[in-house]
Amino acid sequence: MTDKCKGLYRKYIVSRLDDVEGKHNKCFYFVLDTVHDKFAIPALKAYADACRAEYPLLAQDIDALLER
DSSP: OOGGGTOSOOOOOOOOTTOTTOTTTTOOOOOOOTTTOTTHHHHHHHHHHHHTTTOHHHHHHHHHHHHO
8 A cells, every 4th residue: 555545644753852751742743754755845844934933943944954
């Protein structure tokens, strides 16, 4: 079965490095592959634009990542 037939499914195991108390243990994380996924770059651009007013440094870092 190809990814086009699966929809959203668990593919990666992600751990958060700065969560020693486990506050984010039940959080859902979404991984973007910027090399092979043609939708990842537009998604990151949209995320940077959406967070720019509240998290300008994060938006700036994402912009810099996308320029590489």
